[in-house]
Amino acid sequence: MNNTKTRAALLGSLVLALCASPLAAFSQSAAEKLDALEARITRLEDMNQIEILQRTYGYFVDKSQWTLLSELFTDDATLEIGGKGLFLGKRRVLEYMQTAFGKDGAKEGSLANHMQFQSIPDISTDGKTGWIRSRAYVMSIGGWGLPLYENQYRKENGVWKISRLSGPFTMYTNWDGWGKNALNNTWPDKFDPPPDLPPSTVYLTYPAYYIIPFHFPNPVTGKAFKPEMAQAGAYAAPPGTKEQAESLTFGRLADGTQPIAEPPRK
Amino acid sequence: MNTMKVMLRQWCVAIAGLAPLLAAPAMAQSTPEARLAAFRERVTRLEDQDSVENLQATFGFYFDKGLWNEAADLFSRNGSFEYGLSGVYEGQDHIRRAMLLYGPQGLASGYLNNHMMLQAVIVIGADGRTATGRWQGPMMLSEPGASGVWGVGIYENEYVKEGGVWKLSKFHFYPTALTDYDRGWARSLLPMKGPSAVFPPDKPSTKVYRTMPGNYIPPFSYKHPVTGQPLTNLPQAVDSVTGQ
Numbered sequence: 001m002n003n004t005k006t007r008a009a010l011l012g013s014l015v016l017a018l019c020a021s022p023l024a025a026f027s028q029s030a031a032e033k034l035d036a037l038e039a040r041i042t043r044l045e046d047m048n049q050i051e052i053l054q055r056t057y058g059y060f061v062d063k064s065q066w067t068l069l070s071e072l073f074t075d076d077a078t079l080e081i082g083g084k085g086l087f088l089g090k091r092r093v094l095e096y097m098q099t100a101f102g103k104d105g106a107k108e109g110s111l112a113n114h115m116q117f118q119s120i121p122d123i124s125t126d127g128k129t130g131w132i133r134s135r136a137y138v139m140s141i142g143g144w145g146l147p148l149y150e151n152q153y154r155k156e157n158g159v160w161k162i163s164r165l166s167g168p169f170t171m172y173t174n175w176d177g178w179g180k181n182a183l184n185n186t187w188p189d190k191f192d193p194p195p196d197l198p199p200s201t202v203y204l205t206y207p208a209y210y211i212i213p214f215h216f217p218n219p220v221t222g223k224a225f226k227p228e229m230a231q232a233g234a235y236a237a238p239p240g241t242k243e244q245a246e247s248l249t250f251g252r253l254a255d256g257t258q259p260i261a262e263p264p265r266k
Numbered sequence: 267m268n269t270m271k272v273m274l275r276q277w278c279v280a281i282a283g284l285a286p287l288l289a290a291p292a293m294a295q296s297t298p299e300a301r302l303a304a305f306r307e308r309v310t311r312l313e314d315q316d317s318v319e320n321l322q323a324t325f326g327f328y329f330d331k332g333l334w335n336e337a338a339d340l341f342s343r344n345g346s347f348e349y350g351l352s353g354v355y356e357g358q359d360h361i362r363r364a365m366l367l368y369g370p371q372g373l374a375s376g377y378l379n380n381h382m383m384l385q386a387v388i389v390i391g392a393d394g395r396t397a398t399g400r401w402q403g404p405m406m407l408s409e410p411g412a413s414g415v416w417g418v419g420i421y422e423n424e425y426v427k428e429g430g431v432w433k434l435s436k437f438h439f440y441p442t443a444l445t446d447y448d449r450g451w452a453r454s455l456l457p458m459k460g461p462s463a464v465f466p467p468d469k470p471s472t473k474v475y476r477t478m479p480g481n482y483i484p485p486f487s488y489k490h491p492v493t494g495q496p497l498t499n500l501p502q503a504v505d506s507v508t509g510q
């Protein structure tokens with residue numbers, strides 16, 4: 001940059017050409033380098049920003065802040081939690097939360113902390129789409145829970161929002177712990193409101209398991225992970241019992257290959 | 267480089283009178299120097315955010331093991347330490363002593379003092395010299411002769427960059443729920459300790475609230491990431507005991 005001598009030598013011969021296309025010869029490549037650098041910085045900032053979105057989602061769930069939570073989503077966002085099915089659009093996200101879990105505000109005697117961690121953020125090369133795989137550890141008055149997230153984010157006018165929340169459950173149990181008790185996955189009519197679309201995939205929770213597809217390949221080998229088709233047993237009795245072992249022979253097929261629904265187009 | 271450009275332009279104008287053609291594209295974008303300066307600023311912010319994250323995580327590792335001296339060293343000279351309803355301790359020396367209320371230096375047999383630091387939302391101030399951080403803090407606690415305790419709370423801390431080093435300037439941990447390990451939230455709700463009579467705080471608690479069954483929401487230090495609205499007065503039911 002400060003190589004004035006070289007610059008000066010170039011001036012005489014290039015001045016006319018530069019008049020037609022100012023600084024084209026070296027300035028353009030410098031600009032390209034700067035553009036590439038800016039893209040890398042922006043990507044780091046974007047990854048931070050979608051992590052903040054996901055963590056803020058967690059803080060709002062903890063304290064039943066449903067309106068503020070819904071404002072984290074794009075207008076056409078989809079939301080799917082556990083086996084409840086798909087809710088389409090920001091308005092339905094709000095309706096789901098307020099109908100299923102009550103009006104906005106932290107209530108006395110309630111605990112529903114969804115602690116958010118272990119996030120793996122990624123940003124598309126065009127900088128407009130983001131993804132996070134992460135988990136929550138639920139510490140609630142009812143016991144313990146383990147949701148995963150494989151979410152998508154969109155940058156709209158410079159602001160990141162959640163465009164798809166996919167939160168399959170791994171395990172839910174009461175205070176007795178997962179050695180003695182395991183709850184079923186939820187299902188579409190378990191509680192109000194009913195979903196707009198049925199679940200994108202049918203799966204069972206612990207002691208069965210389901211692996212939601214990874215949005216990223218193995219970071220070392222570069223290979224995409226492909227879940228195998230497998231039988232998953234329905235919950236019938238505590239884990240480790242004969243009844244539970246037998247139930248593993250007749251479960252539903254859960255292979256995780258079903259497409260995640262797109263929002264409706266008008 | 268700026269000077270070079272200006273010279274070039276002047277010569278071009280002089281030679282061919284092409285000023286209108288030249289000025290527009292060259293001036294539309296900021297200069298490489300200006301861009302680099304902006305990038306340096308943005309990278310510094312990213313590094314600052316990393317430093318603050320590591321600072322708080324380090325505090326957690328020290329605090330877990332009763333390394334009070336090391337933990338107190340992370341504070342700025344006028345830093346403050348407030349944990350639950352124990353009041354505010356000011357300055358490194360007082361903070362160092364206040365931490366002895368949580369067990370002996372290095373802890374001892376039968377103690378468990380794990381304070382996990384999760385879910386960080388760190389915002390570096392516009393001046394690059396101060397920062398705020400909100401954290402989710404599950405706890406696993408034990409003292410000799412007592413049952414184990416599960417807990418959870420929120421950290422809302424402030425940080426300051428002094429001589430190029432980030433330090434804790436204000437530590438405020440709001441425990442929000444504590445329960446007996448064996449019994450769980452449905453059957454056991456533990457209160458917070460009050461201020462110590464042995465080593466009283468420098469100032470009373472800045473916020474009086476109850477742990478569960480109260481459901482206090484510590485005000486957020488940052489704004490809603492989409493709407494930009496402050497998150498300091500969120501809807502919550504009136505506490506039937508404190509009346510707030």
